[in-house]
Amino acid sequence: MKNLNHNIWRRSRPFVLGMMLCSSIAFAQSTNPVIDAIVKEETTNSQLEKLGQELLDGIGPRLVGTPQMKMANDWAVAKYKSWDIPARNEKWGEWRGWERGISHIDMVSPRVKSLEGTQLAWSPGMGKKTATAEVIILPDLADSVAFQQWLPNVKGKFVMISMCQPTGRPDYNWQEFATKESFEKMKAGRTALTDAWRKRISKTGYTGKTLPVALEKAGAVGIITNNWSAGFGVDKIFSAYTKIVPTIDIALEDYSLLYRLSESGIKPVIKVHTESKELGVVPTFNTIAEIKGTEKPNEYVMLSAHFDSWDGGTGATDNGTGTLTMMEAMRLLKKFYPHPKRTILVGHWGSEEEGLNGSRAFVEDHPEIVGNLQALFNQDNGTGRVVNLSGQGFADAKDYLTRWLAAVPDTIKNRIKTNFPGQPGGGGSDFASFVAVGAPGFSLSSLNWSYGAYTWHTNRDTYDKIVFDDLSNNAMLAAIMAYMASEDPAKTSTTKTEGIKWPAQIKATRRGGLDQ
Template sequence: MKTDLTNYLNSRLKIAITLAGALLCNSTFAQSTKSVIDAIVQGETNNSQLQKLAHELFDGVGPRLVGTPQMAKAGDWAVDKYKSWDITARKENWGVWRGWERGISHIDMISPRVKSLEGTQLAWSPGMGKKTATAQTIILPDLPDSTAFKNWLPNVKGKFVLISMCQPTGRPDDNWKEFALPESFAKMKAERTAMTTAWASRIKKTGYTSRTLPIALENAGAVGIISNNWSAGFGVDKIFSAYTKKVPTVDIGLEDYGVIYRLTESGTPPTLTIHTESKELGEVPTFNTIAEIKGTEKPDEYVMLSAHFDSWDGGTGATDNGTGTLTMMEAMRLLKKFYPHPKRTILVGHWASEEEGLNGSRAFVEDHPDIVKNLQALFNQDNGTGRIEELNGSGFTDAEGFLTRWLSAVPDTIKNRIKTKFPGSPGGGGSDYSSFDALGAPGFPLESLNWAYGAYTWHTNRDTYDKIVFDDLSNNAILLAVMAYMASEDPEKTKNIKADGIKWPQPVKANRRGGLDK
């Protein structure tokens, strides 16, 4: 009887000791977690490096068009910056691209009056060497069909051809909505819709597309192609690619484009002079920039931060996706300082050629199946300078459990502004997390407040340092550092179970020879 009682008491004592140990362990982990998170918050609040990084990247290096010397310089800058923080980093080549370097541009109207015009040569526009083209303008006409256009085509010889419609207003819709009479606003919108439809028909009836038309015009003897790709805001245009091979293609700002269009249409075409310089650099290597803090307990499992490094070059790519880039760099700096020995390996991917089709991240998932297979989570941010306001589960049924758990550790002032969407849906190709989702790996988008991103900075000539909201970036850096820390510490590996009823995207191969003949 005594022996039975002793055994019973011993068993109860063992249970009590186990429970006490678990409670102590949980308490110790909670204290440790609070200590690390508090250090991250204070480190960013009191010693943020974001403004310094922004100045060095946007003012010093500038835009980062894939294949340009500025993109190569940016990669070297990032690697050096990481190494200064004692973080391992490298440029990882994955293909080649058409090398090109932007030079100076002079675009002027010299009659019927003198005016320097606001304009930008499009990316990959051919250089003019030391030549300057001086010519009158001509508007792409509205003709019945492709035969009539073919007969008209010789008229472009020796002319600058205007290939965009003349917008009825340069005021954004919110300005009209605030000040106009309702009937005036409705009238303007109806007129603009009709004009847009008519201009699309005008292009179609030539027998060419917006891509092939400039080539047809230069082959017919045009000395330059002039467009206006208005972005629906005051003084802002989208700046994309040129398709011409021999003559310059320039985008002229809405205000100035309207002047030369109306003069041409009224029968007094102005004379313009255009001098643009650029260099073709042949085949150049293209790369992702990767940085790593090695895991101590599970080094072959990975937490990733993600943002694309390349940009269009009408501005300096500050909010697309310079702010995402700096957020991830700052989060890595904070992690290395306050969490230098993570359980899982923490990686950051700064992708190249996102703007031409997610090629950098697609190459990465093709080249690193081990990382894709063992990915705990990837966090991607790519839509401007604003505070992150939504976390999407990307179609994984278990995401709600672990993302909610990790988010719970984030300071209330940040997490209480964040909405969650579960199970959400996988990326279909809009940003680099899509490359991971397509392979069933957990890539999650972090959506930000708009800050008029679509009209004013996305792919525009106004995407510059002055549009950055640094308080929002600091919030984002804290959020990413804490989420990466929690994902690294989590004792469970994510299972990544796809939700029923969701059509999953298929993987797409990376283009590893961009802008080059096959």
């Protein structure tokens, strides 16, 4: 009988579980028709994947000063207008214009092998030329005098200026498989190598920023780096400091190969061709969209996400995901809350990666909005569902944020850890631009999903890393919080908690990369 009952349960389980699931969903529904409609639309008709394909696959990375950044600005304006949401590109500054081109990197001796590498942002191109040259390692010399004596040796060569990592395996892989003694030995060796390499750079008399320029002036045909991001096959891709010759990040596996060959006296030779272009001075924009308020049009609720990215990947989780979240939230709000009490704005900021410049410029240029801000919700750090919300040091934030959060479905809200009053953010993302002037800006902080090692500013920050279920949760959360903030009869208090040191306002850089 026991086995028979078990079999009956197994056969009926899908029906029973389905009834339980339907009951739980019905129980979780609010009595607010706007919120219910937002949740239903997003769970049955989300546009996030389509938006992601258009932006990330179609347009790609959005480095400030590149044609792709302006293409993204124009795409967002057109998309908002297709939803009957007025939108505009608002100029806030100028930047060094640059466009990434074709890159080919091959080892041609002692054998042929195509290498994985990425030209750094704003690196000089080579036009139609190709350079074939030996790769040498920056030597460990006694001091800057010895370095100057050695410097003529770089003429006609590619110079490697990054240390050779002792392992390409991330620490979590070592922790899972290595003996404790082996893991500790590797870490100690890596620490020693890192310290020694730092001293090697210092003894040249230059810094990591000025050394590449000294090498190119001495006749190097290119600078080779490796900025490993502590994960399998992943590097961080930032900007070049050279003005004449290309700077290329070569992935750890291939960089280590070249390093070992050179160190052993084999003298590897590589062939490099890069076609990036300088585009002069170009304007930079924030994209702003607006759903006009009816009762209090001069009070504002804002959604916020930076639009720009580094360009080693496509900027999918930094900050394509935040961008998509806020666009989808605005679509939901326009469809089900087209006449908000307060004006709802969204800001898609430029040049966050170089110092929150777009949002800082907006704060400087729009005191009438910042001074009448009900709340701003910013999302930036990766693909994960939102799990943290801080009061940013505002004494009364707990009252209104908790009240608004109560309207969010339990399946989303119960995952979020709140921290009140919290500490005011001094940087990190664009909400800090508003907090610095005492405006109620809040960060919707996300679950990690190995963001720091694998997608933050890396060559692996691509569409396939997005978790769209988490983004749907975030879009619902952002839309509902904006709706609740707009509907709230009370104006939010921006009283600062006593005893907390407040960050200073930092002015936007409005001419970037033009003095290099």
